[in-house]
Amino acid sequence: MNATTGPAIAAVEPQIARHAIAPPSRFGDKAFEWLTLAMALAVVVLVVLLGWELWGGSSLAIRKFGFHFLTTSTWDPVAEQFGALSFIYGTLISSLIALLIAVPLSIATAAYLTELAPLWIRQPLVSLIEMLAAIPSVILGLWGIFVMIPWLRDYPFPLLKRLFGWTPFFTGPIYGTSMLAGGIIIAIMILPIITSVSREILRSVPNLQREAAYALGATRWEATRIAVLSYAKKGLFGAVILGLGRALGETMAVTMVIGNTPQIAASLFKPGYTLASVIANEFTEATTDMYLQALFEIGLVLFGTTILANLLAQLLLQTMSTTSTTRAVQ
Amino acid sequence: MKSFRFADKIFAVVLLGGVSATASAQMMINGAGATFPYPIYSKWFDEYAKVDPSVRFNYQSIGSGGGQKQILAQTVDFGASDGPMSDENLSKAPGKLLHIPTVAGADVVAYNLAGNPALKFDADTIAGIFLGQIKKWNDPKITALNSGVTLPDQEIVVVHRSDGSGTTYIWTDYLSKISPEWKTKVGTNTSVNWPTGIGGKGNEGVAGQIKQTPGALGYVELIYAIQNKMPYGEVKNSAGNFAKPSIESITAALAAADIPDDFRFSITNAPGPDAYPIAGATWLLVYEQQKDAAKGKKLVEFLKWAAKDGEKMAKDLQYAPLPESLQQRVLKRIEEIKI
Numbered sequence: 001m002n003a004t005t006g007p008a009i010a011a012v013e014p015q016i017a018r019h020a021i022a023p024p025s026r027f028g029d030k031a032f033e034w035l036t037l038a039m040a041l042a043v044v045v046l047v048v049l050l051g052w053e054l055w056g057g058s059s060l061a062i063r064k065f066g067f068h069f070l071t072t073s074t075w076d077p078v079a080e081q082f083g084a085l086s087f088i089y090g091t092l093i094s095s096l097i098a099l100l101i102a103v104p105l106s107i108a109t110a111a112y113l114t115e116l117a118p119l120w121i122r123q124p125l126v127s128l129i130e131m132l133a134a135i136p137s138v139i140l141g142l143w144g145i146f147v148m149i150p151w152l153r154d155y156p157f158p159l160l161k162r163l164f165g166w167t168p169f170f171t172g173p174i175y176g177t178s179m180l181a182g183g184i185i186i187a188i189m190i191l192p193i194i195t196s197v198s199r200e201i202l203r204s205v206p207n208l209q210r211e212a213a214y215a216l217g218a219t220r221w222e223a224t225r226i227a228v229l230s231y232a233k234k235g236l237f238g239a240v241i242l243g244l245g246r247a248l249g250e251t252m253a254v255t256m257v258i259g260n261t262p263q264i265a266a267s268l269f270k271p272g273y274t275l276a277s278v279i280a281n282e283f284t285e286a287t288t289d290m291y292l293q294a295l296f297e298i299g300l301v302l303f304g305t306t307i308l309a310n311l312l313a314q315l316l317l318q319t320m321s322t323t324s325t326t327r328a329v330q
Numbered sequence: 331m332k333s334f335r336f337a338d339k340i341f342a343v344v345l346l347g348g349v350s351a352t353a354s355a356q357m358m359i360n361g362a363g364a365t366f367p368y369p370i371y372s373k374w375f376d377e378y379a380k381v382d383p384s385v386r387f388n389y390q391s392i393g394s395g396g397g398q399k400q401i402l403a404q405t406v407d408f409g410a411s412d413g414p415m416s417d418e419n420l421s422k423a424p425g426k427l428l429h430i431p432t433v434a435g436a437d438v439v440a441y442n443l444a445g446n447p448a449l450k451f452d453a454d455t456i457a458g459i460f461l462g463q464i465k466k467w468n469d470p471k472i473t474a475l476n477s478g479v480t481l482p483d484q485e486i487v488v489v490h491r492s493d494g495s496g497t498t499y500i501w502t503d504y505l506s507k508i509s510p511e512w513k514t515k516v517g518t519n520t521s522v523n524w525p526t527g528i529g530g531k532g533n534e535g536v537a538g539q540i541k542q543t544p545g546a547l548g549y550v551e552l553i554y555a556i557q558n559k560m561p562y563g564e565v566k567n568s569a570g571n572f573a574k575p576s577i578e579s580i581t582a583a584l585a586a587a588d589i590p591d592d593f594r595f596s597i598t599n600a601p602g603p604d605a606y607p608i609a610g611a612t613w614l615l616v617y618e619q620q621k622d623a624a625k626g627k628k629l630v631e632f633l634k635w636a637a638k639d640g641e642k643m644a645k646d647l648q649y650a651p652l653p654e655s656l657q658q659r660v661l662k663r664i665e666e667i668k669i
Contacts (some may be wrong), residue, residue, distance in 0.1 A: 023345075023405035070496050074523065075523060076522070077494075077519050077520075077521050077522060078516065078517035078518070078519045079517070079523075142534070143536070145530075145535065145539065145542065146538055146542065148540050149542055153542075153543075154395070173485065175487055175528060175531075175543060176542065176543065177528050177539065193558065244376035255492065255531045255535075256530070256531050256535055256538075259528040259529060260492030260528070260529030260530070260531065261524070261527070261528055261529060266653070271528045271529070273529075277492075280493070280531075281492045281493040281494065281521070281529075281531060282493065282494045282520075282521050283393075283395075283494075284365075284392055284393025284394075284395055284396055284493070284494060285392070285393045285394055285395040285494025285495060285496075285520035285521065286395045286415065286494060286520075287395045287398055287399075287415075287419060287520070288416075288418070288419075292395075
């Protein structure tokens with residue numbers, strides 16, 4: 001056996017060597033490098049162009065309202081007085097509510113699916129969650145109006161009012177359509193993406209981690225918490241950021257349940273309004289230049305808010321990882 | 331192998347489709363604008379294809395604002411709008427733009443009260459409710475108009491459109507006409523700074539909100555209220571009669587209204603004993619001087635057909651047709667389009 005394979009290998013080897021040294025393959029490497037660079041740059045160029053276009057499209061409004069656009073909350077298309085503060089507030093608060101609901105739910109679901117669930121139940125559950133992501137936004141919105149809102153109004157909201165009515169967040173009359181309803185519908189919409197990404201991340205945690213934990217006598221909960229979740233912390237945070245990105249830009253379903261009233265109110269039972277919603281609502285019928293430009297500027301603000309939120313999250317991630325490494329060193 | 335055969339089939343179908351499309355060489359006339367008349371316009375284009383198969387219409391219901399912008403930029407052959415164009419926007423047009431009224435509709439006061447009582451409203455109550463001054467259903471102003479009905483001591487939840495729309499334009503136009511306070515505080519537009527209430531997106535959003543909220547009151551298009559079997563009220567018109575919104579009472583408003591020569595009219599609060607006061611028309615926007623002679627000729631032919639035969643289809647789709655007198659004036663205007 002050895003005698004026959006030996007020369008054959010010897011015959012093949014120089015060929016491989018010649019191929020590796022030959023210049024054409026180097027050119028291939030270069031071409032691949034350029035291609036990927038071009039693709040990566042295309043994304044950057046796209047983002048810059050988008051910002052540039054939004055800036056150009058809203059120049060009139062920027063000149064007229066200046067910084068006041070961000071600090072006032074009057075939105076009056078008749079008198080052409082525009083301020084975005086209540087929309088910024090609505091976007092941030094509704095996204096925050098959504099994250100507060102969706103993050104624990106998604107990560108727990110992902111942990112169950114990768115660590116605890118019996119095998120036969122995993123695939124059906126995953127499919128169901130992915131199906132949730134496939135529901136069109138407008139359908140979810142209609143479901144929100146006709147099913148979720150009446151239910152929220154009759155059961156959970158009065159309960160919240162009874163339990164937490166002493167805080168400013170759950171006061172006032174209950175209509176159903178509200179900032180809280182908006183946050184809940186966004187939570188439903190970002191749940192699948194956070195769950196799917198988290199599941200992939202937890203699945204990529206090496207089994208050695210789990211085995212090591214079990215070897216040290218950890219319970220299942222301890223192993224999941226210390227060996228898996230803690231190990232995957234960075235990745236899970238990334239999943240949350242993806243969810244946040246979607247939450248900030250979510251439009252149709254939110255518009256249908258949030259009440260579309262530009263106001264800043266502490267009570268989550270009061271209607272609110274988001275940046276994306278006002279664009280979707282008013283863009284088609286905006287006839288004057290200033291009105292249209294103000295809506296463009298809303299787009300610019302949304303663009304800025306998304307970038308800012310992402311940057312902040314990156315920063316948080318960095319500080320988080322440095323503190324954990326220092327702790328590890330200590 | 332099987333998928334290959336399937337792909338072949340698709341390819342063949344695409345090829346055949348392409349051949350047949352080039353063989354007939356139809357002229358394409360593009361339009362864009364208002365969403366409110368979209369159902370009747372698409373019906374017209376459908377029917378007109380039987381009248382003149384050599385021309386096809388492509389209408390994008392992108393909203394009145396978009397329709398005005400596109401016709402100003404001359405990217406479409408005709409525009410459509412639920413409100414007449416402002417002087418400011420008209421001055422931007424490269425040529426003289428004509429307003430061609432087609433059909434009319436109405437806003438109704440829809441509400442959700444236990445027992446679905448038939449209610450009556452007048453200018454004062456509607457303005458009071460939407461300004462946030464009348465807060466309860468048993469307010470003396472409402473009970474005075476509805477003597478036979480016991481109204482509950484319940485909060486009125488005002489619902490309005492949150493998206494810019496012709497429906498809102500008609501509604502705020504009416505309120506501006508009947509209430510000086512509304513005119514100075516809020517004004518007329520496709521969307522406004524609402525003093526009170528919650529916003530629902532689209533007719534379906536407002537209707538859903540009203541249906542789901544006990545004590546709610548809002549405005550929706552008449553067609554929408556009929557299709558969804560929502561209770562809606564009668565409104566006192568400027569002649570002092572309570573008018574029920576219907577195709578007849580809208581046409582009555584059109585017939586009684588003072589309509590200027592450029593057809594940029596409003597029929598809210600129209601005189602006439604039978605006129606329903608919260609109604610409005612919708613317009614097609616075309617240039618008086620057509621750039622493309624062949625297209626212009628076809629467009630004029632279509633407009634004439636629409637003003638004569640198309641109007642007859644309006645009632646079936648719950649739109650109010652133009653009264654005879656106005657139809658004649660519109661036809662005369664269409665004749666004036668230069669090709």
